[in-house]
Amino acid sequence: MTRIVVTVMPREGVLDPQGQTVHGALERLGFDxxxxxxxxxxxxxxxxxxxxxxxxxxxxxxxxxxxxxxDFDIQVEGT
Amino acid sequence: MTRIVVTVMPREGVLDPQGQTVHGALERLGFDxxxxxxxxxxxxxxxxxxxxxxxxxxxxxxxxxxxxxxDFDIQVEGT
Incomplete structure (x- = not known):
């Protein structure tokens, strides 16, 4: 078995509604x-x-x- | 501005229904x-x-x- 880590992120320039929601929530919690x-x-x-x-x-x-x-990125972490 | 990467993963031993769903979908797509x-x-x-x-x-x-x-992990990626 090889262990693989795949990272999937919203592309540059693409709206990230989940990120925007978390940003708003952090501000409402008082994080500056x-x-x-x-x-x-x-x-x-x-x-x-x-x-x-x-x-x-x-x-x-x-x-x-x-x-x-x-976009996705693949890292081989070993066997 | 400091760039931070937070990784949040289901804890060891905790059911991961999203992972199980993807596992099943990969098998149905023919991945062995x-x-x-x-x-x-x-x-x-x-x-x-x-x-x-x-x-x-x-x-x-x-x-x-x-x-x-x-579980969460925090990496400081630089400024």
């Missing part, structure tokens, strides 16, 4: 000096097979990320 | 050899102030994470 807030997903996978990185890339293309509005 | 799948959040913050790491920790305690079911 909060700039940009962006929220994405961290997906930890254990994969078998000879090329887990390419498998993860295909998973991102087909299921894990929406390429219209999200 | 998928082991554990766990899904959490990546929150990128820009913070002003003298102790942005402590501010982020307080934000996790009060808003960003649910300590009953989630």
């Amino acid at each position: 000096g909060v700039g940009d807030v962006r929220i994405g997903r961290r997906i930890e996978l254990e994969l078998e097979g000879s090329n887990p990185e390419e498998a993860a890339r295909e998973m991102c293309r087909r299921l894990l990320a929406n390429p219209l509005i999200e | 050899g998928v082991g554990d799948v766990r899904i959490g959040r990546r929150i990128e913050l820009e913070l002003e102030g003298s102790n942005p790491e402590e501010a982020a920790r307080e934000m996790c305690r009060r808003l960003l994470a649910n300590p009953l079911i989630e």
Whole structure:
């Protein structure tokens, strides 16, 4: 098993309503000096097979990320 | 502004229904050899102030994470 970490974030320039909501909530809670807030997903996978990185890339293309509005990054963390 | 990355993941031993759903979807799409799948959040913050790491920790305690079911990790990525 290879451990893979996929990070999916809203693309630059794409509205991030979840981030905006959290930004507003932090301000209402009294936190000052909060700039940009962006929220994405961290997906930890254990994969078998000879090329887990390419498998993860295909998973991102087909299921894990929406390429219209999200960028993804794949890190191989080891076996 | 200091750039902070907060990672929030379901705690060890806590059911992760989102991860289970994605696991099932990957299998139905024909991906073999998928082991554990766990899904959490990546929150990128820009913070002003003298102790942005402590501010982020307080934000996790009060808003960003649910300590009953989630662990959080804070990384300071630089200014």
